[in-house]
Amino acid sequence: xxxxxxxxxxxxxxxxxxxxxxxxxxxxxxxxxxxxxxxxxxxxxxxxxxxxx
Amino acid sequence: xxxxxxxxxxxxxxxxxxxxxxxxxxxxxxxxxxxxxxxxxxxxxxxxxxxxxxxxxxxxxxxxxxxxxxxxxxxxxxxxxxxxxxxxxxxxxxxxxxxxxxxxxxxxxxxxxxxxxxxxxxxxxxxxxxxxxxxxxxxxxxxxxxxxxxxxxxxxxxxxxxxxxxxxxxxxxxxxxxxxxxxxxxxxxxxxxxxxxxxxxxxxxxxxxxxxxxxxxxxxxxxxxxxxxxxxxxxxxxxxxxxxxxxxxxxxxxxxxxxxxxxxxxxxxxxxxxxxxxxxxxxxxxxxxxxxxxxxxxxxxxxxxxxxxxxxxxxxxxxxxxxxxxxxxxxxxxxxxxxxxxxxxxxxxxxxxxxxxxxxxxxxxxxxxxxxxxxxxxxxxxxxxxxxxxxxxxxxxxxxxxxxxxxxxxxxxxxxxxxxxxxxxxxxxxxxxxxxxxxxxxxxxxxxxxxxxxxxxxxxxxxxxxxxxxxxxxxxxxxxxxxxxxxxxxxxxxxxxxxxxxxxxxxxxxxxxxxxxxxxxxxxxxxxxxxxxxxxxxxxxxxxxxxxxxxxxxxxxxxxxxxxxxxxxxxxxxxxxxxxxxxxxxxxxxxxxxxxxxxxxxxxxxxxxxxxxxxxxxxxxxxxxxxxxxxxxxxxxxxxxxxxxxxxxxxxxxxxxxxxxxxxxxxxxxxxxxxxxxxxxxxxxxxxxxxxxxxxxxxxxxxxxxxxxxxxxxxxxxxxxxxxxxxxxxxxxxxxxxxxxxxxxxxxxxxxxxxxxxxxxxxxxxxxxxxxxxxxxxxxxx
Numbered sequence: 084x085x086x087x088x089x090x091x092x093x094x095x096x097x098x099x100x101x102x103x104x105x106x107x108x109x110x111x112x113x114x115x116x117x118x119x120x121x122x123x124x125x126x127x128x129x130x131x132x133x134x135x136x
Numbered sequence: 137x138x139x140x141x142x143x144x145x146x147x148x149x150x151x152x153x154x155x156x157x158x159x160x161x162x163x164x165x166x167x168x169x170x171x172x173x174x175x176x177x178x179x180x181x182x183x184x185x186x187x188x189x190x191x192x193x194x195x196x197x198x199x200x201x202x203x204x205x206x207x208x209x210x211x212x213x214x215x216x217x218x219x220x221x222x223x224x225x226x227x228x229x230x231x232x233x234x235x236x237x238x239x240x241x242x243x244x245x246x247x248x249x250x251x252x253x254x255x256x257x258x259x260x261x262x263x264x265x266x267x268x269x270x271x272x273x274x275x276x277x278x279x280x281x282x283x284x285x286x287x288x289x290x291x292x293x294x295x296x297x298x299x300x301x302x303x304x305x306x307x308x309x310x311x312x313x314x315x316x317x318x319x320x321x322x323x324x325x326x327x328x329x330x331x332x333x334x335x336x337x338x339x340x341x342x343x344x345x346x347x348x349x350x351x352x353x354x355x356x357x358x359x360x361x362x363x364x365x366x367x368x369x370x371x372x373x374x375x376x377x378x379x380x381x382x383x384x385x386x387x388x389x390x391x392x393x394x395x396x397x398x399x400x401x402x403x404x405x406x407x408x409x410x411x412x413x414x415x416x417x418x419x420x421x422x423x424x425x426x427x428x429x430x431x432x433x434x435x436x437x438x439x440x441x442x443x444x445x446x447x448x449x450x451x452x453x454x455x456x457x458x459x460x461x462x463x464x465x466x467x468x469x470x471x472x473x474x475x476x477x478x479x480x481x482x483x484x485x486x487x488x489x490x491x492x493x494x495x496x497x498x499x500x501x502x503x504x505x506x507x508x509x510x511x512x513x514x515x516x517x518x519x520x521x522x523x524x525x526x527x528x529x530x531x532x533x534x535x536x537x538x539x540x541x542x543x544x545x546x547x548x549x550x551x552x553x554x555x556x557x558x559x560x561x562x563x564x565x566x567x568x569x570x571x572x573x574x575x576x577x578x579x580x581x582x583x584x585x586x587x588x589x590x591x592x593x594x595x596x597x598x599x600x601x602x603x604x605x606x607x608x609x610x611x612x613x614x615x616x617x618x619x620x621x622x623x624x625x626x627x628x629x630x631x632x633x634x635x636x637x638x639x640x641x642x643x644x645x646x647x648x649x650x651x652x653x654x655x656x657x658x659x660x661x662x663x664x665x666x667x668x669x670x671x672x673x674x675x676x677x678x679x680x681x682x683x684x685x686x687x688x689x690x691x692x693x694x695x696x697x698x699x700x701x702x703x704x705x706x707x708x709x710x711x712x713x714x715x716x717x718x719x720x721x722x723x724x725x726x727x728x729x730x731x732x733x734x735x736x737x738x739x740x741x742x743x744x745x746x747x748x749x750x751x752x753x754x755x756x757x758x759x760x761x762x763x764x765x766x767x768x769x770x771x772x773x774x775x776x777x778x779x780x781x782x783x784x785x786x787x788x789x790x791x792x793x794x795x796x797x798x799x800x801x802x803x804x805x806x807x808x809x810x811x812x813x814x815x816x817x818x819x820x821x822x823x824x825x826x827x828x829x830x831x832x833x834x835x836x837x838x839x840x841x842x843x844x845x846x847x848x849x850x851x852x853x854x855x856x857x858x859x860x861x862x863x864x865x866x867x868x869x870x871x872x873x874x875x876x877x878x879x880x881x882x883x884x885x886x887x888x889x890x891x892x893x894x895x896x897x898x899x900x901x902x903x904x905x906x907x908x909x910x911x912x913x914x915x916x917x918x
Contacts, residue, residue: 093250093254093255095186095189095190095193097250098193098250098254098255099193101249101250102193102196102197102200102249102250104248105200105204105245105248106200106203108241108244108245108248109200109203109204109207109245111241112207112210112211112238112241112242112245113207113210115234115237115238115241116207116210116214116234116238118230118231118234119214119217119218119231119234119235119238120214120217122217122218122221122227122228123217123218123220123221123227123231
């Protein structure tokens with residue numbers, strides 16, 4: 084019976100809300116990732132500037 | 137979680153250690169699922185509306201799963217970017233903080249994202265799915281199935297890699313490598329796909345396999361080996377086995393590895409050797425591994441890759457010498473290449489000892505002539521003698537068969553006899569430097585000569601063969617490489633020579649080889665060879681099907697001057713040769729023997745009297761050649777030079793050097809003219825093309841070529857013609873050479889007997905023979 088309980092299908096409503104929430108988190112993740120890439124760009128620029136100096 | 141997903145999970149864990157292991161859509165137990173309440177307001181699962189919504193959500197679940205997957209890739213990329221930022225810099229500090237945030241974000245996603253099996257439409261299905269997730273070792277069948285069912289295309293993979301800014305060049309390289317190993321595109325893509333945490337490199341694929349091996353139980357691991365071999369991962373398999381000796385017994389591992397060696401050659405051999413070294417280090421079952429090696433080696437005849445064989449034999453010596461493991465190179469039957477030994481000598485501190493071992497087992501016990509190689513390595517003659525003594529001692533203690541060679545005094549004499557061996561070898565290698573591409577043909581020459589390795593003069597003579605450039609071009613076109621190792625077997629090298637000479641004397645030079653279908657041309661030669669092999673040397677079948685004796689013209693030269701008062705020794709026309717010819721079916725008597733040695737007064741005569749005798753003899757021989765009824769066989773036994781077949785030397789210069797006098801030899805032109813006259817006299821006689829000319833003399837290839845050229849230009853019938861010594865081979869004036877050239881004491885001797893006699897190593901010379909093909913053009917068949 085444990086197995087049965089454990090693997091009960093997620094109702095549509097719950098599934099939908101979970102997916103919405105994941106989408107929201109993914110957006111947030113993208114923003115964070117973009118800031119990391121931006122740091123890289125910033126660092127590259129600084130490096131270039133240092134070379135020019 | 138089924139085994140396929142488990143394997144993917146394991147790979148993911150390997151590839152992305154910074155992250156908690158999770159796969160999009162994978163079955164991870166979460167609080168949410170555990171706390172899932174019993175359905176109070178249970179929706180109507182059977183309603184059409186519910187089902188439609190369900191389908192839509194499942195589809196969206198898949199899409200979100202892919203987004204998560206991409207996010208993970210992106211996260212991995214971010215980590216890499218962050219690592220590259222300058223230590224302690226502001227951007228790095230900020231980026232590290234962001235990475236932490238990103239990681240937390242992904243962990244939240246992992247918790248929220250519904251597991252795949254909770255999408256099942258009914259509890260029954262869920263139970264079935266659940267029952268398929270036992271905690272068991274890697275399921276090879278599922279993995280294989282997963283690999284082959286992938287519908288992704290390589291191009292799509294490359295695009296994916298592009299968007300994730302991964303190493304595209306590496307991906308392409310890996311893809312080509314995998315294709316080169318015979319892997320199906322689908323499998324390649326699947327492997328890449330499975331390893332997107334570290335995509336785009338061959339190492340990434342290796343990581344997959346390593347992960348699989350790491351996590352497989354011994355039983356599953358064993359199952360993996362044949363499967364990996366089957367799909368073409370032979371090189372990987374051996375590496376894995378080498379990494380995991382604990383999972384297999386020595387016998388099992390070596391069994392798998394020997395299969396691997398046969399399939400993937402040299403590289404796998406190295407892996408095998410590495411494994412054996414590991415075994416040796418761990419002191420487990422080393423003898424068993426060695427036994428396997430011996431077995432493999434002794435059955436290596438079917439392995440065409442000589443390079444590999446040499447590599448194997450070298451490695452065996454390297455790992456076994458100090459262990460005193462009883463591997464006898466003679467038993468193995470491999471011929472280690474001296475250049476690889478030299479490489480060892482240069483690179484490894486213990487190589488000299490390995491070389492001693494080689495020399496002991498290979499050369500001292502079987503081929504004394506190759507001691508020269510040892511001396512190449514030891515410049516100091518006194519030290520070389522010490523080395524030799526050491527070798528002898530080792531040979532006696534380990535091999536027991538050196539006693540058959542010669543006694544101590546004879547060996548000492550041998551060493552004294554060759555004070556300039558170093559010079560000899562230096563000259564030999566200098567020659568190789570001068571003429572790139574010569575190496576395999578020189579090795580063939582050495583092979584044919586055997587104990588009496590070629591002198592530098594013989595090497596030079598050999599390298600002067602004008603058709604060699606064509607043979608070298610053919611060798612290269614057939615895939616042969618210009619290295620200090622043989623990349624082709626001797627029979628194949630000899631085929632290159634035969635075709636090279638045939639083409640050269642039919643007007644094709646090295647540049648013409650590029651336009652030729654070499655294998656087809658070799659096939660033609662083989663057809664002529666096959667047809668000619670049945671030709672009898674001293675008899676023939678007439679038009680009524682009856683066996684008849686051929687016309688024989690036996691010519692013997694004079695073996696130089698002897699001191700007055702001593703008895704002339706008949707070297708070229710001995711009683712043994714006479715008897716041998718008759719035993720072979722030749723009808724021979726005083727009427728068809730033309731022997732300058734039979735002139736008992738020859739050496740005491742005045743030069744003018746000698747000249748008269750020789751002129752008369754030559755006229756008689758040429759007349760007989762013109763008029764003998766076809767098919768005729770001419771045998772010449774004597775000295776030869778590029779000018780022709782020598783009946784005798786007539787004069788000497790003041791310093792004792794011989795001068796070739798036209799009255800003393802039969803020139804190529806004279807023989808060619810006789811053949812042309814025969815062609816006219818017996819025009820239309822089918823037996824004319826069955827004429828045979830055999831010269832047991834030095835330096836006759838050039839004579840033969842001139843004869844063939846003149847006969848061809850003159851429109852005559854090309855006979856079968858050849859000699860005992862090819863370019864670069866001297867012919868010793870002895871019964872044994874006549875024996876071989878004329879196939880004495882061989883009843884019903886045929887051309888085929890000559891072929892068999894030639895197809896041996898250690899014969900002291902190399903015969904050659906040209907025969908007409910179906911169009912009447914000369915083809916080298918021996």
